[in-house]
Amino acid sequence: MDTQQDTTTARIALVSFNSLGDSLIYYMLAENLRQHGYEMTLYGDIAYQLREWMPQIPVRPYPDFNALDRELSQYHHAIISPPQALRQRLNGEFLEHVRSHWQLLCQKAPPTWASEQLKHERQRVLPGKIFSQLAPLLDCGPSIRFKKFNDGSSLVDVVVAFMRERMKLTHAQGNVHLTPPPHLVYQRYPRRIIISPDSAWSDKKDWTPASFIKTARLLQQRGYQPVFTVAPVSHEKWDVILKGEFEHAKFNDIHQLASFVYESGAFIGNDSGGGHLASMLRVPVVTIYRKRNRQFCWRPAWGKGTVVVPRLVLPWFKGGIWRAFIRPADILLALESLLENQDKTLISGKDSS
Template sequence: MLPTSHRPKNVALITFPAIGDSLLLMTVAHNLRRHGVAVTVFGPHVHTLRNWFPGIPIEPALAAGSAGERLAGFDLVIQLHDDRPFVDLASLHPRAIVLEHLCRQRSPKSMAQRLAEFSRDELGLPQAGKYNGIVPPAGLGYRRHATRIAIHPTASTLDKCWLPQRFTALGLKLRRAGFDPQFIVSPAERPQWEHVQDLGLGLPDLGALDNVAAWMFESGWFIGNDSGIGHLASSLHIPTLSLFKRLGSAQTWRPDWGPGRVVIGSAYIPAGRLKERIWKYTLTPGRAARAFARLRKNLPIPAAFAPPEGM
C-alpha cells in the first residue's frame, strides 16, 4: 500500500472503447475521488455517460498524437489493458500502471472486486469499494417498468454470443409468462433483429448510450451475453442474468454490482475445446428461463437505487 504521503494527487484514467471495461475502471476513479485525489477520465463511452458520474471530469478519448503532451500534467496514469488503447503506456508517461495482471488472475473474484482491492491495497485508499460512482439523473424511476426485460443478444465478439434463434425463443417464452421482452441492439445491428417485431417482441430505437442507460434504469430485468450492457444494467442495480460460455470468464467478467446470476453454457461439456465450440448449442431456452425464474425467486431486489452509504 502506498503511504498517504506518497499517494498521487492528480491521476488520469484512460478507458478503452468498451462499455464494460469503462464502467469497471470507473470503480478506481470513484475510489480515488472519494479519498481526495483529483482524477480525470478519458474515453468515449464514459464521456457519453458523463452526466451519470457527477464530480468527475470526463473527457473524450485521447488522440494518439497528442496523448503524451496531454498526460504530462498528471503524476500517475492508469489503463486496464496492456494493448489498448495504448500499446506502450510507459512511453507516454514515466509513472504508468497497466492493470492487465488483474484481468489474468486465477481467482473467483470479479473484476469489480479486484479493482476495489487494487484501489485499497496498491493505491492506499483504505475505504475503497466496488461502487463506480454512477448516479442516475433526476426524473428517472428505478424499475418503473417492472415487467420489462431488456434482452441484449449481441456482444463484442461472436464467441460470446448465444444463438440468435434461442434468444428469440426465450423472448417468446417470457412474453407468454406475462413479461415484456425488449431486444436492445446498436443502430448498426438493428437490421439483423427487426424480425423480432413481427413476433410481437420489442426492438426500441434508443440511440446514444446515455439514452440506453436511462431506458435500462427504468427496466425491471436484464438478460444477455457477456457484454458491457450487462455491466451497465448491474451498475444501475437492475437484476441481471448473464450467459457465459465458461466458468473462468464468468468468475472474472461477471457483472457484480447489483443482484444477478450467471448461466455457464458449457457447464455439462467435459472437454475444453468442446466448451468453446458447442456451449451455445447445448444451452437451451428452457434452461435460461429456469435460471431467470431462480433470479426472480431467490435474490433480494432493492426497492430503490441506493449507492453504498457514504460513497
Template structure:
C-alpha cells in the first residue's frame, strides 16, 4: 500500500460528481481547485456550473448526466456525493469514492468497502465531510481535511479560485445583496424582519437590493416593493451581479456560499449555533446572526423575533 500523499500525482484524472444543491456544489468546486493545484485533470459534473466555464479555466465542467461505468473506466478516481450512491452499480467500480455530508451508519455498504486508485488502496476514500459538527469547523474547512488527510493535497494556501471575473463596480462597497429565501422555508428569517432590516440599512447609507430565483421574483417584489429584486437565469448572472456588492445577507442558503467564494462579507441569519458547520466558510469574513433566545410554542421553535439587527449592523465593514 502506498502512502496517500504519493497517490495523487500530476497528470492523473479525477471526476467529481456533487449533488445539485448549490452549497454542495461549491464544496466540490473547492475540492476541484485543490486537485487542479496538484496538477490533476479534473472534470466536474454540475449543470449549475456550466455557465461559469469562462471563470473556471482548466476545469472540465460538464452537465449532471453521467455514466458511472464510463467515469470509472476513463478516470483514475471518481468522487461522488453520497446521494449519488447506487449499491448495485457502485460495488462494481473500485475507484469510485463517496462523500457524505455527515455520518452514515456502520452497516452502510460503504463502511466496509475499500477504494482503489491505480491498484493502490486509498484509505478513507469513502468518508464524511463533516466528521464532528461540534468542532466549529466550516464545511469548507472539513473538505480541506479530506483533501489533505485522505488525498494528500496541500491545503496551506487558498486555491486559485475564479479567474477573469468582471471588474468590481465603483459603488460595490455601498451595496448589500439580501437573499431572503432558501429551499427550506422553515429555516428562513421572516419577510417582515428582512424588510425592517433593509430599511435600517438604507437609513445608514447602504444600497440594498434583494435576490431570489426567477419563479420567486414576482412574489418577492410584492413583499419588498421599495427595493430592486433581482433574479438570474444562470449562475453566471448571479456571480456577475455579486461583483457589484461587498456584503451578502442570507438565510442558510447557497447565495451565502457563492458570496464567500467570491471573497465577500457574509451574514447568515439562522436559529442554529454561531459555529454551525454549514455557514459560509471559504473566507474569514463570515458572520452568523442567531437569536438571543429560542423557545417552543405548540411544538414550533420561536426564534425570528429575537434576531438582533443591531448586532448585524455592528458587524458590517467600516469602509
C-alpha cells in the first residue's frame, strides 16, 4: 500500500456487481458510507454510465481484473461484489488471495468467501487511526442477507438493516437520490408512460408482447402517451413487434435512459433493472411479477410503486403458467390508482421520498 497517500480519513473502493438493479443498491451502500465519513470511490461499468448523476462520489469503470492489486492498492480497504467475469475466477489460490486482502460481499455469499485473515491483515498494514475507522466494517461480510427477514421486507430494507446492524452505520437510510443534470425537469411530460417489456430473464420474467401492446392501446385511449423502450440488443426485435404503431425510444447507455425516465410520468415493466432506476428517480413504477407475491423482496422500493401479480399460477409446467392470468386492464387500473395516490400525496405536502 502507498503509505505516502495516508490521510486521517479511510479511503474505500466499492466494486459493484454488474446488473442495473445491483448497481443502484451498491450506489446506495457507497453513499451511506460516504455520509458516515468514509472517502468512497465506486467502481462499475453501469455506475460509470450514471456518473453525472452521482457527482458526490468518484465513479470509475471496472478495473483490469488481472491487475486488481495495482488498482486497489491506492485504498485502505476494498469491498467487492464480484462481477460475473471476476466471480468465475474465485477459486483456489486466487480466491484465497482476494478474500485475505479485500472484503467479498453479495446478497447470499458462499461460505468460502468468509475470511478470518482480512481483519488481521488490515490491522498489520494500516495506521492505527485508519484501522479504527475501518474495524466496524471488517466483520460484516460476506452475506448481506445476514439473518431471516420478515416477509414483505424489500431488498432496500435488507441492505439498510445490514448497514446499521453489521456495518455499524448508525444513521444508514434507504432514502438516497440520484442527482439529475440541471437541464432536466422532473416529470416534464406527465402523460408520457414508459413501457419496458424486456428483462435479463425473458423466458422467466417477461409478460407477453401482445399484452404489452394491448396495454399501450388502453393507455392511448385514456389520453396517455405510451412509449416503448428496451435494451439495445432488443431494438430490432421490438421494431418488428411494434410495426410503427407506438413510439420506440432507443438508448445506447443508461444515462440517456435515466434522463428520459426522469422526465416521464410513470414506468411500466417486468421485474427488471429499469424499474429500479425509475424508483430511485422517484418516478412511479408498475411492476409485473410472475408470482403471487406483491411484496417480493426485489421489488422497486425507493419511490412510489405497485406490483401486479397473476390471479392464478399453474406451477406444474416449466416456469409456471402465469402470463394469461394478468390482463392489460389490471395494469391500467394499477397505474391510474398509483398516479391518483401520488397526486393526492403531493397536493397534501406529505411526500417524503
